[in-house]
Amino acid sequence: MSFRPLEQPSDLFDAIRAVLLERIRDIHVGNYDDFGADEAGRVGTGGEILIEFERTTPGERAPDGRYGYEYAITLHCVVGRHRHRAALEAVNLAAVVQRVATDALWGLPVDQIKRPEQLRAEPSFYKQGANGYDAWGVSFNQRITLGPNLAEEDPQVGTGPGALVSWAASDDEADYETPNP
Template identity: 35%
Template structure:
């Protein structure tokens, strides 16, 4: 089982690793600041655009509803439809993908939408396509885990002081 995730940036890292290792893509992957100019390979630029509220998970973890985008800048020698074709491949890859993260902490992507876009950098505009989607992460401790150790209880009629933790009994499994 994958290690628990603690922060949204771990989704970025997991996505980048998956895209770099995906068979047949042969792309450079990074964030917008890493992009300089189109080259021999297409670029896929990952961006976390929003971290909105959501319903807690069944185990009590806090939901982080992330709006993500994958912007594709085609290689210099690519055809006019190369970015569109790559967005289609990315959409197929992203559908139902949890990027190797634990399933109880990472929902499947939803609302996948690919649209033409422009990437403006240093006064130059580059034709691009952007795949946007929503993915929910559940972060933090579960409410099922007692941060102080083994969950305990006490019945008011069986103890002399309900505020005395030494009078509590461990819950049975």
């Protein structure tokens, strides 16, 4: 898995999609907002996972100055009702997705993403009838930081009044001096 920089929220979406497609066979992964556009062809196979970014809140800035965000994400595991045990297949798919998401950094740089928190699965939307579907949602919060490192490349350390002159530890205060400019 490559570690590409996280420049915008859609990069997180693309990374989640790529990992799910790589780790789960016979599945379609799409955008929650696009569900229904080609419903008949996709949910009829092994199922579909719909990625939904529900909300975001500002997060802490990273030590390197990047702005932080916390996203609430749900991965809806959808199975066509025409299948014999659609409700149970949706639960099974949610269990697989939950295992994938447990420690997922989605192939993104470790300095830009934290492990998912508050991971949970519960029934999601459904539609009754022969052309309907059952679904379970795997939800979690994920903290990210976007953009380039904002810290200085090579900060000046140890210059000016009061800078540490010696790195050797000593119990004698006379060993510590302020450098003369």
